Structures are given as structure tokens and as C-alpha cells.
Amino acid sequence: MNFFTRSFFIVFLTGLYCAALAQTKAPAIRGKIFTDNNQPAEAATVILFKINTPDTSILRSEFVNQAGLFEFTDLKPGKYLVQASSIGYSKIYSGPYQLAPDQKITTPDIILTQQNHQLQEVKVVARKSYIEVKPGKITLNIQNSVLAEGNSAFDILRQSPGVRVNSNETLSVTGRQAAMIAIDGRPTNLSGDELNSLLRSMQSSTIDQIEVISSPSAKFDASGGGVINIILKKGKNMGTNGSFTAMAGYGKYYKSTAGIVLNHRTKKLNIFGNYTFDANKSARTIATRRSILFDDVLSNYNVDYNNIQTTRNHNFKLGADYSITPKQTIGLLIFGVVRDDDFTKHNNLAISNQGKLDSMVNARSNLDRGSSYLNYNVNYNAVLDSMGQTIAVDANYSSNHRHSNEYITNSFLDAAGNSYSDDLDLENLSPAKIHIWTSKIDYVNPFSKKAKLEAGVKYSHVNSDNNLIFGPRIGDTYQPDERFSNRFLYQETITAGYLNYVNKIGAWDITAGIRAENTHTKGSSWAINQAMPAVNINSYFNLFPQVQVNYEADKKNTIGIGYNRGIHRPLYEDINPFLYYTDLYDYRAGNPNLKPEFTNTIQLSHTYNQTISTQLYFSVTNNAYDFPVYMQNDTTKVNITIRRNFGQIFTYGASFYAPVQITQWWNADFNADAMYVRYKAYASVSNFNRAKQDIILSSTQTFHINSTTTAEIFGRYETPTLYGVNNLKSSYSVNAGIGRQILNKRGNLKLTLMDIFNTDRVRNYAIYQNINLSENSKRDTRIVRLNFSYRFGKSTVKSANKRNTGNDDERRRTGN
Known part of the structure; x- marks a missing residue:
């Protein structure tokens, strides 16, 4: 790689970083929400109240992201109250906060506490479909398929949409180049017979989901054949x-x-x-x-x-x-x-x-x-x-x-x-x-x-x-x-x-x-x-x-x-x-x-x-x-x-x-x-x-x-x-x-x-x-x-x- 190409790469990364930092932020109230076991309260609901005289009204609501982060932007000066809630947890309020022009307020971390007396009554009635589709990604919910039961990961992938298996038993997602196989987001670093042996040894009973990613981001190891990410079961309950x-x-x-x-x-x-x-x-x-x-x-x-x-x-x-x-x-x-x-x-x-x-x-x-x-x-x-x-x-x-x-x-x-x-x-x-x-x-x-x-x-x-x-x-x-x-x-x-x-x-x-x-x-x-x-x-x-x-x-x-x-x-x-x-x-x-x-x-x-x-x-x-x-x-x-x-x-x-x-x-x-x-x-x-x-x-x-x-x-x-x-x-x-x-x-x-x-x-x-x-x-x-x-x-x-x-x-x- 010559000097010009390396220099261009460094300039490109520096410019991209500076361009990102150059963004301006409007006046906002933001914060983070955790559960009482110190985990981000992903998908918790946050409601922002505008406290007026003589009444208080709901201004906006949203879900927090995977990191438990929420942010309300483009707010006008005034007094606000934040409410956080999630299924199985007690509702909690934070504030009130007096927001001045051009001010950005970060709330103290909000901790949700479980409603222990209600846990025995909670029943999961919703059922995800076996296949979920988003741009560039297909997700297989393994436990929702009768045919997946008792099969290995390799057998499941052979009949999955978006996955090809050639005569050499190589898996690919897009075109003919081999896909990168990951387990819980971690590259397996295996290939050939050893990789197939691993996939054949992984039974459906240990798998929660399989993600078939046709357009992986630069965060993943460079793979022209897409990424297959196998997510194993892991306890989700106290x-x-x-x-x-x-x-x-x-x-x-x-x-x-x-x-x-x-x-x-x-x-x-x-x-x-x-x-x-x-x-x-x-x-x-x-x-x-x-x-x-x-x-x-x-x-x-x-x-x-x-x-x-x-x-x-x-x-x-x-x-x-x-x-x-x-x-x-x-x-x-x-x-x-x-x-x-x-x-x-x-x-x-x-x-x-x-x-x-x-x-x-x-x-x-x-x-x-x-x-x-x-x-x-x-x-x-x-x-x-x-x-x-x-x-x-x-x-x-x-x-x-x-x-x-x-x-x-x-x-x-x-x-x-x-x-x-x-x-x-x-x-x-x-x-x-x-x-x-x-x-x-x-x-x-x-x-x-x-x-x-x-x-x-x-x-x-x-x-x-x-x-x-x-x-x-x-x-x-x-x-x-x-x-x-x-x-x-x-x-x-x-x-x-x-x-x-x-x-x-x-x-x-x-x-x-x-x-x-x-x-x-x-x-x-x-x-x-x-x-x-x-x-x-x-x-x-x-x-x-x-x-x-x-x-x-x-x-x-x-x-x-x-x-x-x-x-x-x-x-x-x-x-x-x-x-x-x-x-x-x-x-x-x-x-x-x-x-x-x-x-x-x-x-x-x-x-x-x-x-x-x-x-x-x-x-x-x-x-x-x-x-x-x-x-x-x-x-x-x-x-x-x-x-x-x-x-x-x-x-x-x-x-x-x-x-x-x-x-x-x-x-x-x-x-x-x-x-x-x-x-x-x-x-x-x-x-x-x-x-x-x-x-x-x-x-x-x-x-x-x-x-x-x-x-x-x-x-x-x-x-x-x-x-x-x-x-x-x-x-x-x-x-x-x-x-x-x-x-x-x-x-x-x-x-x-x-x-x-x-x-x-x-x-x-x-x-x-x-x-x-x-x-x-x-x-x-x-x-x-x-x-x-x-x-x-x-x-x-x-x-x-x-x-x-x-x-x-x-x-x-x-x-x-």
C-alpha cells in the first residue's frame, strides 16, 4: 500500500470524525434508565411532562435505546417532569427541571424497581414470528419453528431464507463468497470441516436466534459473503x-x-x-x-x-x-x-x-x-x-x-x-x-x-x-x-x-x-x-x-x-x-x-x-x-x-x-x-x-x-x-x-x-x-x-x- 493511499485513509478517518463532532445539539433533557439489577432498561417508556399553571400536560413520549439512553430535544424554556416505566417495574418520576434557553440538562440515573407482588401474574402471551425481516438483516427466532426443533445449527441454516450452501458445504449470504460465522457476535475463527463439525454439534435447544446479515457494517470482520450470527440462549429472568x-x-x-x-x-x-x-x-x-x-x-x-x-x-x-x-x-x-x-x-x-x-x-x-x-x-x-x-x-x-x-x-x-x-x-x-x-x-x-x-x-x-x-x-x-x-x-x-x-x-x-x-x-x-x-x-x-x-x-x-x-x-x-x-x-x-x-x-x-x-x-x-x-x-x-x-x-x-x-x-x-x-x-x-x-x-x-x-x-x-x-x-x-x-x-x-x-x-x-x-x-x-x-x-x-x-x-x- 503506497504512501498516498495510507495518507488518504488517515485524512478520511480524521475528516469523518471531525464532521461527526461538528454536529450541534438543540436544548435538551437527557438521561439514562437502569433496572434494579444494574442493567440498561432497554425499551422502557419515558414520558416528558410540561408543568404549566394551572395544569400539567404530556409533551412527548419515547422508548429508551439499548444503552438505556433517552433524550428530548428542541424544547422551549420552562419546567419539566420526567416519568419512566416498564412492564413489571414500578413507575418512577424524576424532576422537576427548570430548563433555560440553550440549556442542556442531564438527569441523575433513574433506577426502576421490580413490582415483586405482580411478577407471578405476568404471563407472556405474545409470540414472535419465526422470521423477522429488516433492511440488510433476517432474524430467525429458533424456538418458534417446529422443524428447527431437534436439528443442528447447520441443518437449520441449510433451509433458512437468504442462506446458500454449496456442494462443498460452505455457507454464504450474498453471492458465492463464504459468510463469516459468529456466535454471540464473536467470530468462530474456524472453517471447513472443523466449522461444520461445530455447527452440527450445536443443537437448536441451545440457540435463541440466528441473524443473517447481508450488509454488515465495518464493525464486523471484513466478509464479502455476509455474516451469520448465532445467538445462544442465556437466562433473561431473575x-x-x-x-x-x-x-x-x-x-x-x-x-x-x-x-x-x-x-x-x-x-x-x-x-x-x-x-x-x-x-x-x-x-x-x-x-x-x-x-x-x-x-x-x-x-x-x-x-x-x-x-x-x-x-x-x-x-x-x-x-x-x-x-x-x-x-x-x-x-x-x-x-x-x-x-x-x-x-x-x-x-x-x-x-x-x-x-x-x-x-x-x-x-x-x-x-x-x-x-x-x-x-x-x-x-x-x-x-x-x-x-x-x-x-x-x-x-x-x-x-x-x-x-x-x-x-x-x-x-x-x-x-x-x-x-x-x-x-x-x-x-x-x-x-x-x-x-x-x-x-x-x-x-x-x-x-x-x-x-x-x-x-x-x-x-x-x-x-x-x-x-x-x-x-x-x-x-x-x-x-x-x-x-x-x-x-x-x-x-x-x-x-x-x-x-x-x-x-x-x-x-x-x-x-x-x-x-x-x-x-x-x-x-x-x-x-x-x-x-x-x-x-x-x-x-x-x-x-x-x-x-x-x-x-x-x-x-x-x-x-x-x-x-x-x-x-x-x-x-x-x-x-x-x-x-x-x-x-x-x-x-x-x-x-x-x-x-x-x-x-x-x-x-x-x-x-x-x-x-x-x-x-x-x-x-x-x-x-x-x-x-x-x-x-x-x-x-x-x-x-x-x-x-x-x-x-x-x-x-x-x-x-x-x-x-x-x-x-x-x-x-x-x-x-x-x-x-x-x-x-x-x-x-x-x-x-x-x-x-x-x-x-x-x-x-x-x-x-x-x-x-x-x-x-x-x-x-x-x-x-x-x-x-x-x-x-x-x-x-x-x-x-x-x-x-x-x-x-x-x-x-x-x-x-x-x-x-x-x-x-x-x-x-x-x-x-x-x-x-x-x-x-x-x-x-x-x-x-x-x-x-x-x-x-x-x-x-x-x-x-x-x-x-x-x-x-x-x-x-x-x-x-x-
């Missing part, structure tokens, strides 16, 4: 409360889950936690057909892969928040996933020449894989003054340890099924250790109730240590093969800062910000008997601007336009220079020279009545790499799958979401997402330049049979489309479920059947350069589940805090 969940299911094999969520809250201390245990057995089949034409001989390499996987998973969280003063809170949080998987694999390769079976290679293996992901967080939050200035500090450490021990036996058979060579026994060990340190500071300065400046800094450091020990058994001992065995050490440091300006001017809502990130990486690769490692070092500085402007045309119509630039860094496993074994003719390779991809996205949206949403979007991705590319040696017949910076992706899309109330007992949600995507390779890679449509249609039908019984049906269809050099065939599935409230509405019993017609599968084919292959992948998806949940403890409503630890993207890239 006293002790919680819930218990148990699930039993069956697909091709058994499924089971049991979990508990607990919370204890006093005026100053909140202790919360949950634990979930899963024991599942599942199956997966992959049929691959590869044709090779070389020297006028057509060879076919056909593989049938069968895998049975047994999983035992422990997911836990334990945390505490302590209110040091009414304006200061410190928190501790530990959460993690301990997972153990056993795989029994059968990989049968049939080799044919000119349509005649030549030979077979049958591989049998047992894989023992276990991982432990642990995350430790310390956080501090403070309100600095009566205007609502806040500061939040987070320090985070996470570790991800994995062992993976596989022993493979290859048998060689002729066309008649007779053995023609001794078995080949192979050892495949791939342990990995990843350590991630992150820290961040976020500052908010509200200039008024409608305008604020947000600023922050973040630091993250990653150490990754990966080993691959691969080789045959010679005699009674396995010997590492120098061509495959390797050790790879990777270090990455990212320093970032952002500035974000938010204001509401009349009917206009404006959010504008910029994020700067400086990245330094070092990869060191040691082959066996290599004295010095091969070292790859990269450093780069990038700016990521973001703008979102919403115009409220009237009370029901909002129009928005947004732009953001994002980055998608490679998975740690994708930059490891390893050659991963699939079978004797099929490998997967890492690429230490892989660079991040960058996406620029523009969105135009319209929201009607905060329910019906329409969006147009366009994005361009440069250095695109997040799809497989094949390198086949026609002589040896060996195919290597690799990631490389292939070229550009152009995406033109439109999405539509609408809830429809058909009758009093029947309502439906309809979602459509249509895009046209073009992949264009760089000239140095190939002349690949193809485009195709991708249309996803989905609908949820909800039937309220009576006050305690609800049924749901969900259907999804995706047209054939393009994913890199692969053509994907259409996919479709239907799910159904019914739920009933029991035990005085504290318990829920839900029965679901996922993928009723057993059609959920991935089918793809590629004709690229000398590659001609097709693949059909099928998981264990037709599953019936019976889920029981029970809530215990107090059920009066109070607000809960949400925090962001700041290590989401790093966790994404480890794969957890």
Missing part, C-alpha cells in the same frame, strides 16, 4: 431457570441428543451455562465416474465409496457476568466442543479399458478422529457518561487439537475377482494443533439519540502446527513416504481498525464506515530429512469501505442501498502443502501460494411493513479460489484436486421473501433467490468462461391446529447451476413436523420427518481441460426425530446482554 431437551431419532441408523440449559441471575451476578451430548450413527455414499482418453484408449476409473460414521459429541458453555457498578460489567466465558468420530470406509475402484473391466482395487480402512475445541473469553463493558458513551473490551484465546489415525488395506483383484498382488497396507496420520489469540476494543460515542460514532481496534494471532505421516507397512513397521509426509507450521497476524458513523436524518438512516486490516503470514514446510524448511511469507494491507443508506418512504415502505468490500482468506488446510490420500489414483493437495479472494457487493432493497423483502444484488469476486480445480496426469491416471486463484466471479441476483396469512390457522412463508453467475478464469490459468442461472425456491407452511398444536411443512428446490468448473444438477427436499405444548405449556413434544422423499443429495459433473468426471454424493438425510423439551424456573421477561469477542473469522478458517 432467580434460577433453564430447560431440558432430549431427542431420539432414526435414519439409516440411530440419532440421539440430550441437553440442559441453566441460568441463575441476581441483581449483580448472572451465571449461565449449557451442556449437550450427541450420539449419532450415519452413512454416506459417493459414486465417482472418471473417463480418460489417452493414446486412443478410453479408460474408466469408477469409484464407489461407502462410509459409516459413529459420532459422540460434547458441547458445553459456562459463563458469568458481574455488574461492578450500574455502568460497568465484567464477564467470563468458556465454551467448547469435544468430539470423537469413528469411520468405517470401503472404497472400491473398478478400472476399465475400452469398455472392458481390467482390474479392481478395494480399499478398506478404519479411521479414528477426535478433536477438542476450547474457547476462553474475558470481557469488560462500561457506560462512560450520561450521553451513553460505551466501551467494550474482549480478550480471547482458543485452541483446536485434532488427532486423525487411519489404517488402510488395499486389495488388488483382476477382472475375475482373483487377487493378483499382495495387499498394500498404509498408515495415514494427520494430527493438528491450532492456537488463536484475539483481543479487541469497541467504542461508541452517541452525539445524540439519532447519531453515533463507532470505532474499534482488533488484534489476532494464529499458530498452526500440522503433521502428515503417510506411508506403507514394510514388514511389521510402517515407514513414512517422503513424497507425502510433511510438517507445516503456519503463523498469521492481523491488526485491524474501523470507524463507523450512524445517523438518522429525517426519513434517512445512514451507516457509513471503513475498516483497515494489515495481514502478515509465514508458512514453513519441512519434508522428511530436509534440513531447512521451504518458507512462504506474505504481507498485505487492505481497506474495506461499507455504506448502507435506508429511506423510510412511509410507515410501511423502506428502501435501502448498500455497498461493501470483503475478504475471504483460505482455510488453514488449503494452504498446507500436503498431498492428502483418497485412493491410489485420487489425491487432494494444499497450495501454500493461495491468496485471499476479494468481493465487492452492491445491494438495492425494499422492505414492506417489516415483513416483505425484495433485494437486487451484484458482486464481483477477484482471485476466486473457493471451489475445486482438477489436475489429471493422463499417463499415470492420477487426479489431484487443488484450490488455486482461478479468476473472477460475476454474480447478478434478486431475492424475495414474503409471509402470507392465508387463514386464521394457516400462514406461509415464501422465499425465492435467483442469480446469474459467471466464472471467468485468468488467462494464465485457462480459457474457462462459463455462466449459468441458480434459482432457489423454498416455502414453509405453518398450520395452527389449536392453541397448543402446530404443524409445519417445508419444501426447497434448487435448479441446476454452476460451481466453479463443476456443473451441479438440481436438488430438492421436503420436511414436515408437528408440535404440541404439554405440561401447562412448559413442555414441548415435537415429531419431525426430514427429507421425506430421500431426495437431498449432491450431483455434479465436470468437463474441464482433460477432466471428464461425475459424482453423486448422498448423506443420511431421511430422519425421523421425536423431541421433548421442558422449561423450568421463572418465566418473567427481562432483557439479556449480547457480546462480541471478535475471533469469529479465525475460528471459521480452522473448520470448527
Whole structure:
């Protein structure tokens, strides 16, 4: 980054800050409202009385914001009285205050006290809809969906509006770039298999909401694929409360889950936690057909892969928040996933020449894989003054340890099924250790109730240590093969800062910000008997601007336009220079020279009545790499799958979401997402330049049979489309479920059947350069589940805090 660009960035931030400070404020009365447990009284009602002679009249009323702040501006000189109230709390008055011309009065903090004698009579009768829509964001209220019950976070996201899942099981929100996954606002810092394992281990019973953010502000880590924020359950009530969940299911094999969520809250201390245990057995089949034409001989390499996987998973969280003063809170949080998987694999390769079976290679293996992901967080939050200035500090450490021990036996058979060579026994060990340190500071300065400046800094450091020990058994001992065995050490440091300006001017809502990130990486690769490692070092500085402007045309119509630039860094496993074994003719390779991809996205949206949403979007991705590319040696017949910076992706899309109330007992949600995507390779890679449509249609039908019984049906269809050099065939599935409230509405019993017609599968084919292959992948998806949940403890409503630890993207890239 040259001197001019850096100077421009500094001048831009300085100018934006000065422009924000330059705002003038009209005469006002302002203050803050807290509850008696030292938390901001979010959504409390504030009424301003003008005290006249001989009577007193209500002048204005409003709700306080999330920080408990209220402000009445443009007042005339006179005497005023402030009244504060909230459901379940006693009404309280502050004042009177004599306001002089051009005077600004800040009231003492107002503390609301609970009406203890009324708490037992308070019942929550309102029910949020499952899906709530705002410009740039869709919120899923998980507990209000029958089909979500008993499912994992990954399964819920697969059928969520605005979320796409490609054949590599990568989640995205806008276009094709991967979304950043956050938990309680904290980046997971995991990716690939580790991220999917984490999402599959998170059961719906522990999730409160999921936010799908298509236009994240500069406060978030730069992500061109949007942000998916999973908000976990946390006790909202004084006293002790919680819930218990148990699930039993069956697909091709058994499924089971049991979990508990607990919370204890006093005026100053909140202790919360949950634990979930899963024991599942599942199956997966992959049929691959590869044709090779070389020297006028057509060879076919056909593989049938069968895998049975047994999983035992422990997911836990334990945390505490302590209110040091009414304006200061410190928190501790530990959460993690301990997972153990056993795989029994059968990989049968049939080799044919000119349509005649030549030979077979049958591989049998047992894989023992276990991982432990642990995350430790310390956080501090403070309100600095009566205007609502806040500061939040987070320090985070996470570790991800994995062992993976596989022993493979290859048998060689002729066309008649007779053995023609001794078995080949192979050892495949791939342990990995990843350590991630992150820290961040976020500052908010509200200039008024409608305008604020947000600023922050973040630091993250990653150490990754990966080993691959691969080789045959010679005699009674396995010997590492120098061509495959390797050790790879990777270090990455990212320093970032952002500035974000938010204001509401009349009917206009404006959010504008910029994020700067400086990245330094070092990869060191040691082959066996290599004295010095091969070292790859990269450093780069990038700016990521973001703008979102919403115009409220009237009370029901909002129009928005947004732009953001994002980055998608490679998975740690994708930059490891390893050659991963699939079978004797099929490998997967890492690429230490892989660079991040960058996406620029523009969105135009319209929201009607905060329910019906329409969006147009366009994005361009440069250095695109997040799809497989094949390198086949026609002589040896060996195919290597690799990631490389292939070229550009152009995406033109439109999405539509609408809830429809058909009758009093029947309502439906309809979602459509249509895009046209073009992949264009760089000239140095190939002349690949193809485009195709991708249309996803989905609908949820909800039937309220009576006050305690609800049924749901969900259907999804995706047209054939393009994913890199692969053509994907259409996919479709239907799910159904019914739920009933029991035990005085504290318990829920839900029965679901996922993928009723057993059609959920991935089918793809590629004709690229000398590659001609097709693949059909099928998981264990037709599953019936019976889920029981029970809530215990107090059920009066109070607000809960949400925090962001700041290590989401790093966790994404480890794969957890």
C-alpha cells in the first residue's frame, strides 16, 4: 500500500470524525434508565411532562435505546417532569427541571424497581414470528419453528431464507463468497470441516436466534459473503431457570441428543451455562465416474465409496457476568466442543479399458478422529457518561487439537475377482494443533439519540502446527513416504481498525464506515530429512469501505442501498502443502501460494411493513479460489484436486421473501433467490468462461391446529447451476413436523420427518481441460426425530446482554 493511499485513509478517518463532532445539539433533557439489577432498561417508556399553571400536560413520549439512553430535544424554556416505566417495574418520576434557553440538562440515573407482588401474574402471551425481516438483516427466532426443533445449527441454516450452501458445504449470504460465522457476535475463527463439525454439534435447544446479515457494517470482520450470527440462549429472568431437551431419532441408523440449559441471575451476578451430548450413527455414499482418453484408449476409473460414521459429541458453555457498578460489567466465558468420530470406509475402484473391466482395487480402512475445541473469553463493558458513551473490551484465546489415525488395506483383484498382488497396507496420520489469540476494543460515542460514532481496534494471532505421516507397512513397521509426509507450521497476524458513523436524518438512516486490516503470514514446510524448511511469507494491507443508506418512504415502505468490500482468506488446510490420500489414483493437495479472494457487493432493497423483502444484488469476486480445480496426469491416471486463484466471479441476483396469512390457522412463508453467475478464469490459468442461472425456491407452511398444536411443512428446490468448473444438477427436499405444548405449556413434544422423499443429495459433473468426471454424493438425510423439551424456573421477561469477542473469522478458517 503506497504512501498516498495510507495518507488518504488517515485524512478520511480524521475528516469523518471531525464532521461527526461538528454536529450541534438543540436544548435538551437527557438521561439514562437502569433496572434494579444494574442493567440498561432497554425499551422502557419515558414520558416528558410540561408543568404549566394551572395544569400539567404530556409533551412527548419515547422508548429508551439499548444503552438505556433517552433524550428530548428542541424544547422551549420552562419546567419539566420526567416519568419512566416498564412492564413489571414500578413507575418512577424524576424532576422537576427548570430548563433555560440553550440549556442542556442531564438527569441523575433513574433506577426502576421490580413490582415483586405482580411478577407471578405476568404471563407472556405474545409470540414472535419465526422470521423477522429488516433492511440488510433476517432474524430467525429458533424456538418458534417446529422443524428447527431437534436439528443442528447447520441443518437449520441449510433451509433458512437468504442462506446458500454449496456442494462443498460452505455457507454464504450474498453471492458465492463464504459468510463469516459468529456466535454471540464473536467470530468462530474456524472453517471447513472443523466449522461444520461445530455447527452440527450445536443443537437448536441451545440457540435463541440466528441473524443473517447481508450488509454488515465495518464493525464486523471484513466478509464479502455476509455474516451469520448465532445467538445462544442465556437466562433473561431473575432467580434460577433453564430447560431440558432430549431427542431420539432414526435414519439409516440411530440419532440421539440430550441437553440442559441453566441460568441463575441476581441483581449483580448472572451465571449461565449449557451442556449437550450427541450420539449419532450415519452413512454416506459417493459414486465417482472418471473417463480418460489417452493414446486412443478410453479408460474408466469408477469409484464407489461407502462410509459409516459413529459420532459422540460434547458441547458445553459456562459463563458469568458481574455488574461492578450500574455502568460497568465484567464477564467470563468458556465454551467448547469435544468430539470423537469413528469411520468405517470401503472404497472400491473398478478400472476399465475400452469398455472392458481390467482390474479392481478395494480399499478398506478404519479411521479414528477426535478433536477438542476450547474457547476462553474475558470481557469488560462500561457506560462512560450520561450521553451513553460505551466501551467494550474482549480478550480471547482458543485452541483446536485434532488427532486423525487411519489404517488402510488395499486389495488388488483382476477382472475375475482373483487377487493378483499382495495387499498394500498404509498408515495415514494427520494430527493438528491450532492456537488463536484475539483481543479487541469497541467504542461508541452517541452525539445524540439519532447519531453515533463507532470505532474499534482488533488484534489476532494464529499458530498452526500440522503433521502428515503417510506411508506403507514394510514388514511389521510402517515407514513414512517422503513424497507425502510433511510438517507445516503456519503463523498469521492481523491488526485491524474501523470507524463507523450512524445517523438518522429525517426519513434517512445512514451507516457509513471503513475498516483497515494489515495481514502478515509465514508458512514453513519441512519434508522428511530436509534440513531447512521451504518458507512462504506474505504481507498485505487492505481497506474495506461499507455504506448502507435506508429511506423510510412511509410507515410501511423502506428502501435501502448498500455497498461493501470483503475478504475471504483460505482455510488453514488449503494452504498446507500436503498431498492428502483418497485412493491410489485420487489425491487432494494444499497450495501454500493461495491468496485471499476479494468481493465487492452492491445491494438495492425494499422492505414492506417489516415483513416483505425484495433485494437486487451484484458482486464481483477477484482471485476466486473457493471451489475445486482438477489436475489429471493422463499417463499415470492420477487426479489431484487443488484450490488455486482461478479468476473472477460475476454474480447478478434478486431475492424475495414474503409471509402470507392465508387463514386464521394457516400462514406461509415464501422465499425465492435467483442469480446469474459467471466464472471467468485468468488467462494464465485457462480459457474457462462459463455462466449459468441458480434459482432457489423454498416455502414453509405453518398450520395452527389449536392453541397448543402446530404443524409445519417445508419444501426447497434448487435448479441446476454452476460451481466453479463443476456443473451441479438440481436438488430438492421436503420436511414436515408437528408440535404440541404439554405440561401447562412448559413442555414441548415435537415429531419431525426430514427429507421425506430421500431426495437431498449432491450431483455434479465436470468437463474441464482433460477432466471428464461425475459424482453423486448422498448423506443420511431421511430422519425421523421425536423431541421433548421442558422449561423450568421463572418465566418473567427481562432483557439479556449480547457480546462480541471478535475471533469469529479465525475460528471459521480452522473448520470448527
